Amino acid sequence: MHDLALVGFIVALIALGTRKPFMFVLGYAYVDIVSPQRLSYYLLNAVPVSLIFFVLAVGGYLAVDDKTGTRLSARQIILILLLLWCGYTTFTADFPAAALEKWGWVWKALVFAIFLPFTLRTRLRLEGLLLFMVLSVSSIIVVGGIKTMLGGGGYGTLNLGISDNSGLYEGSTISTVAIAIIPTILFLAKYGTIFPRGWMVRLYSLALTFSCLLIPIGTATRTGLICIGLVAIMGLRDSKRRILYMSAMAIAVMVAVPFLPKTYTARMHTIQGYQADESASTRVAVWGWTWNYVQDHPAGGGFAAYLGNHIVINLKDARGQPINNAVEYDKARAFHSAYFEMLGEQGFPGFGLWALLHLTSLFRLELLRRRFRRAAGESEQWIAPLATALQHGHIIYLVGSLFIGIAFQPFVYMMIACEIGLDSYVRRTRPERPRVAMGAAARQPAVLAA
Secondary structure, eight states, rough: OOHHHHHHHHHHHHHTTTTTHHHHHHHHHHHHHHHHHHHHHSSTTTTTTHHHHHHHHHHHHHHSSTTOOOOOOOHHHHHHHHHHHHHHHTOSSSSSSHHHHHHHHHHHHHHHHHHHHHHHOOOHHHHHHHHHHHEEEEEEEHHHHHHHHHTTTTTTTEEEEEOSSSGGGSHHHHHHHHHHHHHHHHHHHOOSSSSSHHHHHHHHHHHHHHHHHHHHHHHHHHHHHHHHHHHHHHHTTTTOHHHHHHHHHHHHHHHGOOOOOOOHHHHTTTEEEEEEEOHHHHHHHHHHEEEEEEEOTTTTTOOTTGGGOEEEEEEOOTTTEEEEEEEEESSSSEEEEEEEEHHHHHHHHHHHHHHHHHHHHHHHHHHHHHHHHTOOOOOTTHHHHHOOOOOOOHHHHHTTTTOOOOTTHHHHHHHHHHHHHHHHHHHSSOOOOOOOHHHHHHHHHHHHOO
């Protein structure tokens, strides 16, 4: 029955896509996020579901969609350059076989991110994609939230549906993404037009937000705790009653702490004594190795370059004092940071393109937020809140990725594609009026009269 339900849902998406081809785009997003072929026992294992939806999405766009005014944005050009650079480093990689394995899914994430903004021509499509992304990832989050409430979970032990602990099913990754989508959930609840706004939508949004907050507890990830603190701080930005907001946050923390599992609080205490923690010390050692490596290999070592590292770990106590004979030798340890992942694998050129992509996105979202934050019309009031929600989610990802290697996480590139789509939509439908200097404006009637 489990497999039949998955197959039935996929067939339904394809059937809907024959009438509305944009459903193929949403179907690809669902498949890429949830990976139903990995959840299936036997029916979907041998079917290239992702490839089928990608071909249908591109074919539907080419055959049916309106392409008036379509053009490449600067960020799409950056994505193309990053794709080409990753292709180059793959074929010059230190470990060709491992590099080709990662390249097999990275190029799909980048190509879809380049293609996706072309399809996001309306507010309905933007909301539809964001809603599909949220609901797709919520199929993982809700499972984790329920298991956490029932007393399950723990670092590396919370089963989110599959046991291979990769992609969004990895604890630190889902913790970061779960917190990053909270601003989008709240936006859809308040400004969404697909579902009627009412108490049922608000109740589900609050329940889903609560489930997102449970994921870092169930996975016992320190990254998740940092992201929770960050989303709480950023909530102050647009809060009209900041004293009340801060008081509510303080009360929520005081109420929640006594109910937290002891295993969770014990692990969170290791943030202060990171030098005595083997996991944290290993990461610092790998980051040091990576920095030294790119000094000699400025173009990077290609995907999976970490396989070549050899590190020495000198453990210290919580006060930073060396522990006698506490020396560990290790090799082939993962980067555990998107920043060092990019630096080690793609070198300075790849890291520069990656950083430029994220900084440009944040800058453009800030411009949109400031331009429309005082919009009075119903047709424009949603733009600034959406720009803010996407910006906050993006910042949470950038902070969370300091500690996990998710530089090429497909969900993040879908989010960037939504940001590009929003920017392109505004440019196309609401172009800024050219600013005319006062002197020129005063002279214009005289020139026309002449």
